[in-house]
Amino acid sequence: MAEDAPDSERGERIAKWLARAGVASRRDAERLIAEGRVKLNGKPVEQPATFVGAEDLVQVDDRAVHEPERTRLFRYHKPAGLMTTHRDPEGRPTVFERLPPGLPRLISVGRLDLNSEGLLLLTNDGALSRRLELPSQGWVRRYRVRVFGPVDDRALKALAKGVTVEGVRYAPIEAGLDSRKGDNSWLTVALHEGKNREVRRVMTFLGLQVSRLIRVAYGPFQLGTLPEGAVEEVNPKVLREQLGLAAPVRRRG
The missing domain is CATH 3.30.70.580 (Pseudouridine synthase I, catalytic domain, N-terminal subdomain)
Incomplete structure (x- = not known):
């Protein structure tokens, strides 16, 4: 049995239970536990390894958390x-x-x-x-991006090899020019990682100012x-x- 797999007698680890209940990610649930904000049957939970059974009452910030429903x-x-x-x-x-x-x-x-x-x-x-x-997971995040400034097709294609911006390495990016009107252009950009503000930072690196950023697909x-x-x-x-x-x-x- 996996370390955190549900057990018919012990139940399920409370951080995972909270994650499945939609309260927070498992990592954030562990943080809530560490902050003393989670109770099990009226008592503060002190260890993420605490198990929840079918009859247990779980509270976060003194509010009862309903048992997990089906994944939606x-x-x-x-x-x-x-x-x-x-x-x-x-x-x-x-x-x-x-x-x-x-x-x-x-x-x-x-x-x-x-x-x-x-x-x-x-x-x-x-x-x-x-x-x-x-x-x-390998899922591509795809965006439509409106930018202001001169678009260099070769610079866009070079992103397919990956790029380092201010010390941050970004994985290969697919980018292509869709349309251009004066100094404004629409691009399609596809990422595999989706790091924080990745599209905006890479466009700035290319000398382009993003005026609209629309995610059109996630996997x-x-x-x-x-x-x-x-x-x-x-x-x-x-x-x-x-x-x-x-x-x-x-x-x-």
Whole structure:
């Protein structure tokens, strides 16, 4: 049995349980535990190795956490001007404040920065979120990028070999010119890693100013015609097929 696999007698490690319940990623759940914000049956949890059973009561910040439901994934068309976070210390509006009512507690698969827009995947399963973020998943993040400045086709093609910007090494990037009107151009850019502000930093390195950044695909999931601000659940069958699962995703209660 794997170290953190569910056990019929002991239950499941609480950090993983919280991740599957959509509270946070497993890493962030461990941080919540370390901060003393998690209780099990009324007592503070002191070790991430604590196990949760079917009859146990789990609380975060003194609020009960419902047992994990089935894994769900949603496509969301993020508008520009929203932070991809549950709380912003500067009081800026967030994605999760603007979601339509009636959705379960969700966390994002990766992030889009304040001024970026387009496809953002949301899930109620922290473990799935972490899995889909890993570069080893091999999923391409594809963007439409409007830039201001002279576009050098050779410089764009050279990105396919990877590039180092201010000491940060970026993996090969596919970039091509779609259209040009005066000093403004539209590019298609595809990444495999999706490091923090990668597109903007690489474009700046090329002497280009980004005026719009729209993510149109994350792996097999497309933005398509989803209206700005709208959320649409991925069909469970499609989710199973794309993740290579042979049976419906079931979660222990």
